[in-house]
Amino acid sequence: MLRMALPFVAGIVLSIWWPLPIEGSIVALLICTLLLAVSLLRRAAFEHRWVRGISVQLWFLVFGMCYQVVRDPLVRPTHLSVDGADALERVVRITAVNGISDKVVRADGRALAVRSSGVVQTRSGSMMLTLMRQPGNADPIAGDELVVRSRVSSITRIPDPGGFDRRSWAASRGMYHETFAGPEEWVIVGHVWRWTDLFEPTRQRIAQWLAESGLPFRERALVKALVLGLRDELDHEQKDSFVKSGTIHVLAVSGTHVGFIYAMLLFMFGWWGGGAKARIVRGVFILLALWGYAGLTGACPSVLRATFMFSLFTLAGMSARRADPLNSLFAAAMVLLLWDPHMIIEIGFQLSFLAVLGIILFYAPLQRTWMPDSWFAGQLWSLTVMSLAAQTLTTPLSLYLFQAFPVWFLPANLIVVTAAGIAVYGAVALLVLYRVPYLGPLLVFLLTLLLTIVDRVTAFFAELPFAYPAIRASFTDMVLLYAITALIAIRLMWNWRPALRSSLAVGALLLASWGYRARVAQDRVTFTVYDDRRTLQAGMVTGRDLTMLIPEGDSALSEWLVQKAERHSRALGLDRTFLIRQGGSADTAVVEQGQTLFGAGRWCAAGMEVYFHGADDEVPTGLRTDVIVLHEMRYLSEEELTQLVGQTGHVVLAGGLPWKLRSFVQQWCDVRNIPCHDVREQGAFVLEGGAA
Numbered sequence: 001m002l003r004m005a006l007p008f009v010a011g012i013v014l015s016i017w018w019p020l021p022i023e024g025s026i027v028a029l030l031i032c033t034l035l036l037a038v039s040l041l042r043r044a045a046f047e048h049r050w051v052r053g054i055s056v057q058l059w060f061l062v063f064g065m066c067y068q069v070v071r072d073p074l075v076r077p078t079h080l081s082v083d084g085a086d087a088l089e090r091v092v093r094i095t096a097v098n099g100i101s102d103k104v105v106r107a108d109g110r111a112l113a114v115r116s117s118g119v120v121q122t123r124s125g126s127m128m129l130t131l132m133r134q135p136g137n138a139d140p141i142a143g144d145e146l147v148v149r150s151r152v153s154s155i156t157r158i159p160d161p162g163g164f165d166r167r168s169w170a171a172s173r174g175m176y177h178e179t180f181a182g183p184e185e186w187v188i189v190g191h192v193w194r195w196t197d198l199f200e201p202t203r204q205r206i207a208q209w210l211a212e213s214g215l216p217f218r219e220r221a222l223v224k225a226l227v228l229g230l231r232d233e234l235d236h237e238q239k240d241s242f243v244k245s246g247t248i249h250v251l252a253v254s255g256t257h258v259g260f261i262y263a264m265l266l267f268m269f270g271w272w273g274g275g276a277k278a279r280i281v282r283g284v285f286i287l288l289a290l291w292g293y294a295g296l297t298g299a300c301p302s303v304l305r306a307t308f309m310f311s312l313f314t315l316a317g318m319s320a321r322r323a324d325p326l327n328s329l330f331a332a333a334m335v336l337l338l339w340d341p342h343m344i345i346e347i348g349f350q351l352s353f354l355a356v357l358g359i360i361l362f363y364a365p366l367q368r369t370w371m372p373d374s375w376f377a378g379q380l381w382s383l384t385v386m387s388l389a390a391q392t393l394t395t396p397l398s399l400y401l402f403q404a405f406p407v408w409f410l411p412a413n414l415i416v417v418t419a420a421g422i423a424v425y426g427a428v429a430l431l432v433l434y435r436v437p438y439l440g441p442l443l444v445f446l447l448t449l450l451l452t453i454v455d456r457v458t459a460f461f462a463e464l465p466f467a468y469p470a471i472r473a474s475f476t477d478m479v480l481l482y483a484i485t486a487l488i489a490i491r492l493m494w495n496w497r498p499a500l501r502s503s504l505a506v507g508a509l510l511l512a513s514w515g516y517r518a519r520v521a522q523d524r525v526t527f528t529v530y531d532d533r534r535t536l537q538a539g540m541v542t543g544r545d546l547t548m549l550i551p552e553g554d555s556a557l558s559e560w561l562v563q564k565a566e567r568h569s570r571a572l573g574l575d576r577t578f579l580i581r582q583g584g585s586a587d588t589a590v591v592e593q594g595q596t597l598f599g600a601g602r603w604c605a606a607g608m609e610v611y612f613h614g615a616d617d618e619v620p621t622g623l624r625t626d627v628i629v630l631h632e633m634r635y636l637s638e639e640e641l642t643q644l645v646g647q648t649g650h651v652v653l654a655g656g657l658p659w660k661l662r663s664f665v666q667q668w669c670d671v672r673n674i675p676c677h678d679v680r681e682q683g684a685f686v687l688e689g690g691a692a
Helices: 002-017 022-041 050-071 166-171 195-212 217-228 236-244 255-272 276-296 301-318 325-339 341-345 347-367 375-402 409-433 439-462 475-494 498-522 559-572 638-645 659-671
Strands: 088-100 104-116 119-122 126-132 144-150 152-154 177-181 186-191 525-529 538-542 545-550 576-581 591-593 596-599 602-605 608-613 624-630 647-653 676-678 685-688
Touching: 002 050, 002 325, 002 341, 022 050, 050 341, 088 126, 126 144, 144 177, 195 276, 217 236, 217 439, 236 439, 255 276, 255 301, 276 301, 301 325, 301 347, 325 341, 325 347, 341 347, 347 375, 347 475, 375 409, 375 475, 409 439, 475 498, 525 602, 525 608, 525 624, 538 559, 538 602, 538 608, 545 559, 576 591, 576 596, 624 685, 638 659, 647 659, 647 685, 659 676
Parallel strands: 126 177, 545 576, 608 624, 624 647, 647 676
Antiparallel strands: 088 104, 088 144, 104 119, 104 126, 144 186, 152 177, 525 538, 525 685, 538 545, 591 596, 596 602, 602 608
């Protein structure tokens, strides 16, 4: 499976980066199929057997490229994007419900059909839905079919520096469009049965049982997250503590939880013995339990991966064969990518696959480095090695994706993972026995105590010094880190001496890359208008300083703007933050903050000049500036706009401007080929060094 899966994955990745036309991909696959048939049917000498291996791997490489192109929804002529942004009636099937708040339901949906000019046509493609809830009516669930009349738009909103990138998050799940529908603009018209529907009543009963069990609210939220993967009741503080302590994977129902269930089942049925009949019956029970748990948790991809892999282990045990973990892992990856090749760019798929791969490759070699004498030390060492092995291959990717590292992940995981495993078993026992007199209340008390410890431990490690420092790693840094990891592993496993010198050379390249970026960062100048639909929020980065523009009369940043400043600073590695009060063009006083000057509506730094124009400001003549920001105004004549823009590189429309003014300025700029950015519609505006 390794020899087949690796070229197949490489083909998918190559097709994503360098897509070929469908016709060309199919022709290439036919040619490779013909070559493969010739190499397999032709009698070959033993010393030339490598030709067949290369032919097979080449076929899987081309098959992966062709399969990705064929399965790519954007190339289909029926994709929902062909209808444009008009408000049309569409039939959409809910594939997943991501969250339900007091006002809205957020879900993923797949387009089935559209009605335009009285004609119904087939449609395909996925999109994100935000549906206003209908009081008194049931909320949609996965499998429901809806008729939605709304506009569908591309997900193109630009995030704030360091902010949540909704575009990338949606694209990683195969969605590039979204829609918003009011309470009168959608209706449930049917439901398509899914195999997970068998477990929906059970999920609802379990949630009801937990509500009746007597568990405190915070502990009940943790049980729902640990057992069912439902994180809707977790507050922001709890999630943040798990992230900063490096234990967030415990809340994501994944291979860890399936492993707990698998281990528990082996222990429960181990006394049946090793006979053929016992192996088969035990294997059937385990398979039913594993897939039942997968259905109970909604069959999310991470659970499906783990369930499929442990199912392979179980089938091998039923046939008295020894299962190879590496082969099972790549078999699971192969099947899942055949089901959905787009899964290769999902962050969850990448991290969970690399974590299991790290455990398979590094757990045994690391464990053999020390053999403790006592049983307790041995168990502690096993947990330590397990966490280290999992982090070995996930750390470079995590640094690149999240630009931070949980320093205290090792001690936090030793406590939290152990407690979480016990909590999973305790939660299962509670669901069965919570109505039993004396025993039920005792289980509630013990589980509350255990989950309180988990809550306190994550909060403790999250609040320690340097708990979650920002580490900016580029794609090149990630590749170099993986190269160092691979070379060190080769040195430890196969004792290849040149690997150590090679790893030192790669480490030197990594340090040189960091040094170069640090040098460039000293000279950078970046202007940002933050993503806010209601008002103007702006910042100027000069070197490692961030200067924020705040409304006139305010003495400090608002809580929301403080969060923007913190994320901006973490993303770019900034050291200091300065504040400037916003003033109009009539205010001629010049203020110097950081490495910037502000006065008369102008904000200047080395190589960057910005002019802010509001309702009460006089229109300057002969203005030359990199950016003009229009804010807090209701009307602007064409004559004033012509006089104002002059020789300007960019026009930015801040949040809060009325629609009519924004539309007028955009049309005026389009006619004259002047870049115009509408913050209300497009998100944040970022200009680096005087160039877009």
